[in-house]
Amino acid sequence: MEISSLTQRREMDCFSPAFLLFVALFFLAPGPSSSALDSTQRPVMANLSLAFRPSSWSASSTSDPCDWKGVTCSVESQRKVTHLSLSGLGQSDSKSLRLICELHSLESLNLAGNSFTNITDDFIRDCGKLPGLKVLNFSRNIISGSLPNFREFRALEILDFSYNLLKGSVSSKGLGKLRSLNLSFNGLSDFGSNESVGSLSLKELSLSNNKLGGNILSRILIHKNLSFLDLSSNNLTGPVPRSIADLSKLEALLLSYNSLTGEVPQALSTLKNLRRFVAAFNQRWTSASIGSTPSRGPTLSQNLESVDLSSNSLQGSIPGNISGRLFRLWLGENRLAGEIPPAVGNLSRLAYLDLGDNKLEGNIPSQLGNLHNLTQLKLSGNKLEGSIPRELGNLRNLVVLELQRNQIQGEIPDEIFHLKNLLILNLSWNSLSGAIPSSIIALSNLSILNLEGNQLNGSIPGDIGTVQTLKELRLGSNRLSGDIPKMPIGLSISLNLSRNIFRGLIPEALGDLSQLEVLDLSHNEFSGEVPSSLVQMRSLTLLVLSYNQLSGRLPQFSRFVSVDISGNQGLLNGTISIKGKSKALNIIIIIFSAVVAFLVCCFVSATALFVGLRRFRRVENRDLPPAGVLTEVIDSCLLGEGGERRSHIDFAKAMEEVANPRNLLRKNRFSTEFKVSMPGGACYCVKKLDRNGKIFQIDDLGRFSQEMAALGKLRNSCVTVPLAYAVTVDSAFLFYEESHKGALFDFLHGVARGSLGWPSRYIIALGVARGMTFLHGCSQSVLLLDLSTKTILLKTSGEPQIAEIELHQVIGASKSMGSVSTLAGSVGYVPPEYAYTMRVTAAGNVYSFGVVLLELLTGRPPVAKRFELVKWAMGRSSWPSEWERILDQSVSGESSAVRSQMLSVLKIALSCVNYAAKERPSARHLLRMLFNAR
Numbered sequence: 001m002e003i004s005s006l007t008q009r010r011e012m013d014c015f016s017p018a019f020l021l022f023v024a025l026f027f028l029a030p031g032p033s034s035s036a037l038d039s040t041q042r043p044v045m046a047n048l049s050l051a052f053r054p055s056s057w058s059a060s061s062t063s064d065p066c067d068w069k070g071v072t073c074s075v076e077s078q079r080k081v082t083h084l085s086l087s088g089l090g091q092s093d094s095k096s097l098r099l100i101c102e103l104h105s106l107e108s109l110n111l112a113g114n115s116f117t118n119i120t121d122d123f124i125r126d127c128g129k130l131p132g133l134k135v136l137n138f139s140r141n142i143i144s145g146s147l148p149n150f151r152e153f154r155a156l157e158i159l160d161f162s163y164n165l166l167k168g169s170v171s172s173k174g175l176g177k178l179r180s181l182n183l184s185f186n187g188l189s190d191f192g193s194n195e196s197v198g199s200l201s202l203k204e205l206s207l208s209n210n211k212l213g214g215n216i217l218s219r220i221l222i223h224k225n226l227s228f229l230d231l232s233s234n235n236l237t238g239p240v241p242r243s244i245a246d247l248s249k250l251e252a253l254l255l256s257y258n259s260l261t262g263e264v265p266q267a268l269s270t271l272k273n274l275r276r277f278v279a280a281f282n283q284r285w286t287s288a289s290i291g292s293t294p295s296r297g298p299t300l301s302q303n304l305e306s307v308d309l310s311s312n313s314l315q316g317s318i319p320g321n322i323s324g325r326l327f328r329l330w331l332g333e334n335r336l337a338g339e340i341p342p343a344v345g346n347l348s349r350l351a352y353l354d355l356g357d358n359k360l361e362g363n364i365p366s367q368l369g370n371l372h373n374l375t376q377l378k379l380s381g382n383k384l385e386g387s388i389p390r391e392l393g394n395l396r397n398l399v400v401l402e403l404q405r406n407q408i409q410g411e412i413p414d415e416i417f418h419l420k421n422l423l424i425l426n427l428s429w430n431s432l433s434g435a436i437p438s439s440i441i442a443l444s445n446l447s448i449l450n451l452e453g454n455q456l457n458g459s460i461p462g463d464i465g466t467v468q469t470l471k472e473l474r475l476g477s478n479r480l481s482g483d484i485p486k487m488p489i490g491l492s493i494s495l496n497l498s499r500n501i502f503r504g505l506i507p508e509a510l511g512d513l514s515q516l517e518v519l520d521l522s523h524n525e526f527s528g529e530v531p532s533s534l535v536q537m538r539s540l541t542l543l544v545l546s547y548n549q550l551s552g553r554l555p556q557f558s559r560f561v562s563v564d565i566s567g568n569q570g571l572l573n574g575t576i577s578i579k580g581k582s583k584a585l586n587i588i589i590i591i592f593s594a595v596v597a598f599l600v601c602c603f604v605s606a607t608a609l610f611v612g613l614r615r616f617r618r619v620e621n622r623d624l625p626p627a628g629v630l631t632e633v634i635d636s637c638l639l640g641e642g643g644e645r646r647s648h649i650d651f652a653k654a655m656e657e658v659a660n661p662r663n664l665l666r667k668n669r670f671s672t673e674f675k676v677s678m679p680g681g682a683c684y685c686v687k688k689l690d691r692n693g694k695i696f697q698i699d700d701l702g703r704f705s706q707e708m709a710a711l712g713k714l715r716n717s718c719v720t721v722p723l724a725y726a727v728t729v730d731s732a733f734l735f736y737e738e739s740h741k742g743a744l745f746d747f748l749h750g751v752a753r754g755s756l757g758w759p760s761r762y763i764i765a766l767g768v769a770r771g772m773t774f775l776h777g778c779s780q781s782v783l784l785l786d787l788s789t790k791t792i793l794l795k796t797s798g799e800p801q802i803a804e805i806e807l808h809q810v811i812g813a814s815k816s817m818g819s820v821s822t823l824a825g826s827v828g829y830v831p832p833e834y835a836y837t838m839r840v841t842a843a844g845n846v847y848s849f850g851v852v853l854l855e856l857l858t859g860r861p862p863v864a865k866r867f868e869l870v871k872w873a874m875g876r877s878s879w880p881s882e883w884e885r886i887l888d889q890s891v892s893g894e895s896s897a898v899r900s901q902m903l904s905v906l907k908i909a910l911s912c913v914n915y916a917a918k919e920r921p922s923a924r925h926l927l928r929m930l931f932n933a934r
Helices: 005-013 017-028 042-052 094-102 121-127 216-220 242-246 266-270 342-346 366-370 390-394 414-418 438-442 508-512 532-536 583-617 651-658 701-712 744-749 758-776 807-812 842-858 869-877 880-886 896-912 923-932
Strands: 071-073 081-085 108-110 135-137 158-160 165-170 180-182 187-191 204-206 228-230 235-238 252-254 259-263 276-278 284-287 306-308 328-330 337-339 352-354 359-361 376-378 400-402 424-426 431-435 448-450 455-458 472-474 494-496 518-520 525-528 542-544 549-554 562-564 570-573 633-638 664-667 672-677 683-690 724-728 731-737 792-796 799-802
Touching (some): 042 094, 187 216, 242 266, 390 414, 633 651, 633 701, 651 672, 701 724, 744 792, 758 923, 869 880, 869 896, 880 896, 896 923
Parallel strands (some): 081 108, 108 135, 135 158, 165 187, 228 252, 259 284, 276 306, 306 328, 337 359, 376 400, 424 448, 431 455, 518 542, 542 562, 549 570
Antiparallel strands (some): 071 081, 633 724, 664 672, 672 683, 724 731, 792 799
């Protein structure tokens, strides 16, 4: 259950007769303007305004503090402050806190999202005397050390210190009225060690993401009235105590990411109020049941609504008498065997069903077609056989259907293509046969289609190109043949047609897939030359053409594109032959190439000498593009405030430099970058955006200017900020400093690979985290459309800068492609939820950063042929003994201290790439955790 019982009761109280009477009296009473803040509190609020400086506060004598943002006052004639919120102000001066204690009427204080490192004794002493203070929130600061002693805060009911850097032991002793305590995301190692009797008032306890271990669970269970208990992501070991049965009011129990052992206790079956039970990633749990058949082992409450026991070691079978109230059932990645009970089809409220990666056998029950509320069905990685039930076509709300890695046979039923809301369809690595139904084009929202590893034959449906939402298409390892039709222009992740029977020429039209990053045509029977149009695929990073019958010379691709042409005997790569040619032929070609190179050098030298003489004779005869090439700048602006770097920009000269192809630096799917030199010697990187293209369009020049002006005001050393912009009829140009050594990708996987030791990698991680925290914390959050090692630039080995920060703003402000998330991210960095949420989020940025962390830790790229870094790391991390093997051995062996720090950062990285977006840390907390790993 997502909402605690306290919250539910508060909502229910809102509809009581007393409350309705209060509402009526409130609206009939005179407005706030008829009375002002009590005169004794006006000086206090004026002092607070000077100390905290909220932008919306005014200390003028005519301003009533009761009208200030974050301030709530009582309704009597002499109004007094009862609720005060000073969150998100970046305040760090703890000495100013004691000023708040002069508001003797205060009932609720919110100081979340600041930068306090400690709480002064003055605050504890003075605010402890406030008779009515019930709510105190210091979450999302950087408070370290032990939790202060709040024993004198007698009226306190809600205390929140989550997302800080607390360590040691804490206790709720002395807080007799405390109902809710949130200490999650700290470094606490003990709780309640001095308590022998639990608080009867405590109902909500959140201690997730700490370092709690040992027999702490037994001490926590003395709080008999708990309704919400979250102990996930700690170091809990051993079995769950039987005394869990004493928590008769418990509604939500969260125990994920621990090292619990044994069986799920029988005592859980007695918790009649339990609605939500989450205990994923406890790899040593061996058995559990969610039914009520004694022979099947421990049982759980029949009132459960949400169960997550994924990634454990649960054995046995799935019972047929499961709680009929379930809307979420996650049992994936266990060792469950037997068949899927047909009775699962009776769970009419079920919205999420994950039974993947078990040992389930038999057919897929047709009764699953009765689950009309189902949005996700995951049965992958089992031993299921038979055919796909046609009844699954009744699941009209289905968004994700994953049946891969089973033994399913027969043809793909047409009914599957009635699922109009489907975003992900994965039927790969089964034994499906027949042709791909032409009705596939009816899936108008489909984003990912994976039919790889089956026995499908015939041709690809000719109208596949009309599925414009498709981002990834994997049809490899089948028996497909015939012509390759026009593909969806929006393909961006990958197109895999490998290991089929395609013949003839590679279609020129594939070059139109300008957003595609991975193209695999290997192990077919393609012949002829590689079309030069493929060079135009500006987003391409991996091209696999191996083991065909290609000939001729390979076109010249960008240095950012990895090309595999092995197994093509007649295909030449550049000036030398590919691997597999005879030694004699190699020698001939090398000699020939050397001669040609010598002649070219002579020609170039002569040309240079000739040009030099001409310039010596006539300096003013500059190498300009032909007349008529340059376009007129219709709008331009220097951004930010002053700055010598901006003052050297000459927009007319910049247009000349951009028009010269020799100044080209790099291209990608979003932009083309040029190095531009000004007459005074200053150099800039100019990014060209095609304003009439499919990705970026400017309909409102005023809004574009506002977005650029806002970005130009940003000040942070860890992000690249535009210095200026210029707009022409067909393009927009953004100006940046040109002072980078290269992208992080080059230093990890490219020409400079091996040059970064762990200290440099750690500093880079901190810098990127700082930059992302800054961007997310702006008054209008700046989200990153594409965060990867290719968009992290290095000024030095210890000075990273996040580039491409403008993409989400300028593309989001255009009318491109409907949903910005369809363009988001590079292959390997895209969070799983982007496939169906259709929006870029802060949590998605954290996922991408987690992939970057894994690259820094392992030295491996995010994707390679049949390799995905996140899946590989998550799989290995399931066993603590494998953690050190995940690390890049070339740097982890520097010292035991380095290895220990890398393991700490690995834990942070794994939390960032959590499949569940809400379980990922915020950028702010992520930065704190990285600091804490030092």
